[in-house]
Amino acid sequence: MxxxxxxxxxxxxxxxxxxxxxxxxxxxxxxxxxxxxxxxxxxxxxxxxxxxxxxxxxxxxxxxxxxxxxxxxxxxxxxxxxxxxxxxxxxxxxxxxxxxxxxxxxxxxxxxxxxxxxxxxxxxxxxxxxxxxxxxxxxxxxxxxxxxxxxxxxxxxxxxxxxxxxxxxxxxxxxxxxxxxxxxxxxxxxxxxxxxxxxxxxxxxxxxxxxxxxxxxxxxxxxQGSASSGGPRSDFATFYGTRNRLWVFVKDTPPALFWLTLPLHLGATAVLFTRHAMRGELASPWRGFKAAVKDIRIAIEARHEAQARRKVGSLAIARAMTWNPADVFRRRVVIRPLATPPPRPTPPAGA
Incomplete structure (x- = not known):
């Protein structure tokens, strides 16, 4: 049966x-x-x-x-x-x-x-x-x-x-x-x-x-975008986006790249906060940043997990990023062409 x-x-x-x-x-x-x-x-x-x-x-x-x-x-x-x-x-x-x-x-x-x-x-x-x-x-x-x-x-x-x-x-x-x-x-x-x-x-x-x-x-x-959260600039979206951006940076960035780009990350955060302040929208991102720092241990614990599984180094990750500031300010599309796949190995004679 x-x-x-x-x-x-x-x-x-x-x-x-x-x-x-x-x-x-x-x-x-x-x-x-x-x-x-x-x-x-x-x-x-x-x-x-x-x-x-x-x-x-x-x-x-x-x-x-x-x-x-x-x-x-x-x-x-x-x-x-x-x-x-x-x-x-x-x-x-x-x-x-x-x-x-x-x-x-x-x-x-x-x-x-x-x-x-x-x-x-x-x-x-x-x-x-x-x-x-x-x-x-x-x-x-x-x-x-x-x-x-x-x-x-x-x-x-x-x-x-x-x-x-x-x-x-x-x-x-x-x-x-x-x-x-x-x-x-x-x-x-x-x-x-x-x-x-x-x-x-x-x-x-x-x-x-x-x-x-x-x-x-x-x-x-x-x-449509952010239909359930009130829009991309809602308090909800801005709070979690700000908090999680810092946590993902701490969690996933490989060691050498982390220390190299930490000043860049903090500087970019300051620039973004200035833009929020000019629009009168600083409260939510500031709350998100404070929450990220207050509970940074969560990101550090997550970092231990992510880096323990890492199989590539900082250089490989850096090559997948964009280093052109204009790409960021203009939110450009960044698509890298596919590399030509390596040829299949030729089997030995008589195989």
């Missing part, structure tokens, strides 16, 4: 799409409709709801029985939400998608084609366009400046049009593909970060392990 039951067990999908929701009612239905229209159909959808009071995730699950719903008793943040979904996912690949990101019909097909074409790569980023103005970018992969400041490449700039697949520092968690085994090997998202910069931290740890990430410019989503 057990064998007969096993015969009828549905096979695992190739991809598990993970969507973490919190008060996502205004956008979730559109996101799920875009997923239903995908030309690549071998995927499951997992909603992880962080105790939303709006009931949107529950309503979506009632309307679509194939959806898998995880209901957290409280708001655990994006990082813990993704980890909860990854633990139950059945796909070889995890596709992380924000509930306010609307993928084009061939989004998953394009990502999976890139994964097939580049089997040595295990993490991929998407082209994110602004949902409000698709002629402008929301991001083309994440960039890490030499000062230890991450940013979305091309954010709010004009869409540059067709581009080849290339290497970026890390994928943005709003629309990315990562191999599930790799995700788990890296320890998943760092739940101590709660929200913001956790995707940069994941991509940084992938680099420390000797891996790399590619952006697939023809895998397109339209991203």
């Amino acid at each position: 057990a064998r007969a039951a096993a015969k009828h067990k549905p096979s695992a999908p190739a991809v598990s799409v993970l969507i973490v929701t919190y008060e996502s009612g205004p956008t979730l239905a559109r996101c799920l409709a875009a997923l239903k229209a995908q030309t690549f159909g071998d995927f499951e959808t997992i909603l992880v709801d962080n105790a939303s009071p709006d009931g949107a995730a529950q309503a979506a699950a009632r309307g679509e029985p194939a959806l898998r719903l995880i209901e957290n008793a409280e708001n655990l943040g994006f990082a813990a939400g993704v980890n909860a979904g990854a633990r139950v996912a059945r796909g070889r690949w995890l596709a992380l998608l924000n509930p306010d990101a609307y993928p084009e019909p061939d989004w998953l097909q394009r990502l999976m084609a890139a994964a097939s074409l580049h089997p040595e790569v295990r993490a991929f980023a998407s082209r994110q366009l602004s949902a409000a103005d698709p002629t402008r970018l929301d991001g083309l992969g994440d960039v890490m400046a030499g000062a230890g400041f991450p940013f979305r490449g091309g954010y709010r700039g004009p869409d540059p049009g067709p581009l080849p697949t290339g290497e970026v520092f890390s994928p943005c968690g709003g629309a990315m593909l990562v191999e599930r085994d790799l995700f788990l090997e890296l320890g998943g998202m760092d739940e101590r970060l709660f929200c913001y910069c956790e995707d940069v931290d994941l991509g940084y740890r992938l680099r420390l392990a000797g891996g790399r990430s590619l952006v697939v410019p023809d895998a397109v989503v339209r991203h």
